[in-house]
Amino acid sequence: MSLALPSSPFPEAFVPASVPVTDHSAALRGEFVAALPMRHAGLRTVTVRWECAGPPQAAVVVLAGGISAHRHVAANDRFAEKGWAEGLVGPGRTLDPQLLRVLAFDFIGADGTLDAPIDTADQADALALLLDHLSISRLQAFVGYSYGALVAQQFALRHRARVQRLVVVSGAHRAHPYAAAWRALQRRAVALGQLQCSEEHGLALARQFAMLSYRTPEEFSERFDAAPEVVNGRVRVAAEDYLDATAAQYVARTPVTAWLRLSESIDLHRVDPAQLQVPTVVVAVEGDRLVPLADLVTLVEGLGPRGSLRVLRSPYGHDAFLKETDRINSILATAIRLPGDTA
Incomplete structure (x- = not known):
């Protein structure tokens, strides 16, 4: 799932509101x-x-x-x-x-x-x-x-x-309420990154939290059941490579303001x-x-x-x-x- 960016990777075709769409291509x-x-x-x-x-x-x-x-x-x-x-x-x-x-x-x-x-x-x-x-x-x-x-x-x-x-x-x-609380903590992660002048790191952490909420323990058990490793004196678990890669891809294409405001929008919803x-x-x-x-x-x-x-x-x-x-x-x-x- 990727957000549209101000400089979209897709070629743009600007169509003013006053001009009807007449191109009947597929x-x-x-x-x-x-x-x-x-x-x-x-x-x-x-x-x-x-x-x-x-x-x-x-x-x-x-x-x-x-x-x-x-x-x-x-x-x-x-x-x-x-x-x-x-x-x-x-x-x-x-x-x-x-x-x-x-x-x-x-x-x-x-x-x-x-x-x-x-x-x-x-x-x-x-x-x-x-x-x-x-x-x-x-x-x-x-x-x-x-x-x-x-x-x-x-x-x-x-x-x-x-x-x-x-x-x-x-x-x-x-x-x-559980999901709203989960998203609120993700937004706090971004805020913490902003305080440290590294909002991209905050968004990366928020995305990693989000991936845990999107998927299930059953999937992680099946995919990431390898034993932890000690890397440079620290323990690293099997899922971290996946989470790091997912976060890096997301941060590269996602404006922080967009993510924050649309995350809030989910919590505002009520009908x-x-x-x-x-x-x-x-x-x-x-x-x-x-x-x-x-x-x-x-x-x-x-x-x-x-x-x-x-x-x-x-x-x-x-x-x-x-x-x-x-x-x-x-x-x-x-x-x-x-x-x-x-x-």
């Missing part, structure tokens, strides 16, 4: 500047960056991931770089760009230029502006994982007529499930330490007849969406009906 990418009334920060000027792949007349599905996800979900005919959801988007999959238009966007604040509290409602409203910009009246579905699941809920709540159904994976209607009037498939993972199964059961109960629950068992915990791609694809196949349904 994949398009653009950005525009808009005024966004934010819940906690007032009116701000933001840049909305997006990518869409698929036939221009096909039904549209929005795909949104965790706070590190971005607009490039999978390699396509125009943008060959590997995407963050590579195993879920492609020919023969439920999210097949030959049959659907798959739309994704960079979260507001992901470029690190917005140093203000960011609500999931702000992300939902930014998406509504994007749909207006692209002349898309209604989504076939919004598939959200982790933070994207929170944004999906807010979008259905605030723009109910613009989405036909939701698939929310590992994202509840509120932050669990009333009873107010969500859109048919919703909720996917929970047993062993997810950040979004417990019990919280997603509560979400489904609040949804009433509009909600249904699917439960996965996976050693990958919160990251199961990214690792169990075949199983997630099967769930999406039954959760998303193609054009012609009347739900």
Whole structure:
């Protein structure tokens, strides 16, 4: 999962808000500047960056991931770089760009230029502006994982007529207090790094803490069961190389301000499930330490007849969406009906 940076590794295509998108190639990418009334920060000027792949007349599905996800979900005919959801988007999959238009966007604040509290409602409203910009009246579905699941809920709540159904994976209607405390400590690690004039080291430590919360003890037992070693007079355990490499990759591509503000945004999220009037498939993972199964059961109960629950068992915990791609694809196949349904 990687955050979009101010200097993106992908070639940019600036599309002013007043100019309609007329290129009907299989994949398009653009950005525009808009005024966004934010819940906690007032009116701000933001840049909305997006990518869409698929036939221009096909039904549209929005795909949104965790706070590190971005607009490039999978390699396509125009943008060959590997995407963050590579195993879920492609020919023969439920999210097949030959049959659907798959739309994704960079979260507001992901470029690190917005140093203000960011609500999931702000992300939902930014998406509504994007749909207006692209002349898309209604989504076939919004598939959200982790933070994207929170944004999906807010979008259905605030723009109910613009989405036909939701698939929310590992994202509840509120932050669990344990997970919120875990993220608060990660933010303190960054603050400590900043006090020492080394915020990158603080972010690296926060990322390492995060990886422990994303995955499970079962996976670590299987992968890192080697005996500790004494290196330069200090004990080093088997998982440290993995954690160090993961942290280094993340710090190299992630603005600290972006990570802090989007981490906070998760904890700000809170909706009333009873107010969500859109048919919703909720996917929970047993062993997810950040979004417990019990919280997603509560979400489904609040949804009433509009909600249904699917439960996965996976050693990958919160990251199961990214690792169990075949199983997630099967769930999406039954959760998303193609054009012609009347739900």
